Amino acid sequence: MPIPADGNPFSNIFSDMAKKHAIVIGSGIGGITTAANLAKRGYKVTIFEKNAFPGGRCGCYEKDGHRFDIGATFLMMPGIYEEAFALLGKDMFEEMELFRVDPIYKVKFSNQKQLVFSSDMAFMQKQFEELEKGSFDRFLKLMSRGFHIYDRSMAMINRNYFSPFDISLLKYPFLLFKYKAFHDHYKYISRYFRSEELRAFFTFQNLYLGQNPYSSSGMYTFLPFMELSDGVYFPKGGMHKVAETLLSIAEAYGVRLELKSPVLRIDVEGKRATGVTLKDGSFHPADLIVANADLPYVYRELLPPGRKSKGLERKKYSCAAIVFHWGVDKVYPQLGQHTVFVSDKHRESCKTIFKDNGFAEDPSIYIHSPVRSDLSAAPVKQDSITAIVHTGNLEENREYDWKEITDHARSAILRRFAEEGMDDFEKHIKFEICYTPDSWKKTFNLSRGGTFGSLAHNLLQMGFMRPANYHRKYRNLYFSGGSTQPGSGMPLSILSAKLVTERIDRTYGNPN
């Protein structure tokens, strides 16, 4: 046992006894960041994580010198990460080595056309004008529009609303009308560009939020602006480095992480949650609990049945994904760090995924090849390729033949690679790891395998309209992560930790 600074071996024990005990369910990025915030405030914090590894969808997998991020591959909105580190008394750029990824991504179309998204405006102008005359000016107008939407929407979502009569909420409907929130994103972008390539280029980003580019809100016009203005980064060591670094800060503040410790239920009495019972039957009392596991799952499986859970079932869920991780003994120059292959049946494939909840014949594909900025991701002259194919989410009582479905998805990718001159790709695969929608559900308890949510990120389910970060009955039960306020994705899951900590501070005070 380490001797405390005052030299008294018992002082830690007595001070721990006086501390409030917070239990965090799940070690996703939202859970780790909340745990660190609470420990910094003096809480005794234990994280119970069902899996054998921390980080949830920001976890990583290593094999034979190849490293893969299980989920997130883009570090967007770096300011949110920076603030989370700063609130823990740390400088993000000192804690992690970050590379700015520029060009941000390559978007390839099946007619051999390609657009590269870069901060080099002369290059952007050349590309756009070659494709469609006058499009560069319209691109600049679109970016200016994106700036206003981004600025206003961040101001709306980067805070708690402690009262439904909060005056700022009155502004919200005006904002929605002003920024064409009720217009379909694709239709809105079509006013700016005639070329199908440019329309796809400025709307495909919806896919990484798990939503349909053809029917998502016109407000998402801000996504490419945000990527350009704030930059897209990649940490040395992969996206998992963010979880690992925040976890080591949390542990330095005293957080205890218990892996392979699935929570079976949250125990409640009257209007309070009293603690958690693990699958092994052990009970762990707590003064307060923060559930970072998927929120609809927590209401459905960990809490006594209630109306809220039924209401959550009726919400919209994000799409799912089949993800392949391949250790490859070759580096392909055709791929950038982030490459998107837009299918020539993009519209039909989006309809199959989002409207029919199915598996597209000829899907658009996203590829991550991290050795472009981080040579540590694979052995020398090799690569660790991740391919993401979006699919419908899981339906109850439907049988899925995962072998047939994943074989089909793999063939679609190999076919597309062959068109790019990568016809020997299959021969260079050393091994494959595959996540299906069912794996997302089983590994992380994501409702319906909703890989990017689980709750969809549509207009009525984002910001303060997403399920609240506290339980209305059990007043010491809180939520953090991608399925509570303000939204999904790494930055917003990190932001959820700040918001829930502020809420906890209102009840329990902040000694810092």
Ligand SMILES: Cc1cc2nc3c(=O)[nH]c(=O)nc-3n(C[C@H](O)[C@H](O)[C@H](O)COP(=O)(O)OP(=O)(O)OC[C@H]3O[C@@H](n4cnc5c(N)ncnc54)[C@H](O)[C@@H]3O)c2cc1C
């Ligand atoms: C394929 C993919 C690509 C993505 N790409 C990006 C990207 O490029 N950029 C980006 O910003 N975001 C991306 N995301 C989204 C991002 O990864 C997630 O939004 C974020 O990691 C979610 O964090 P979270 O805090 O909600 O927790 P989660 O990652 O959902 O973790 C919750 C944790 O709770 C644990 N848990 C569940 N039930 C229990 C239980 N009963 N007991 C104990 N523990 C439990 C789970 O095992 C898990 O570890 C991607 C996601 C995926 C899957």
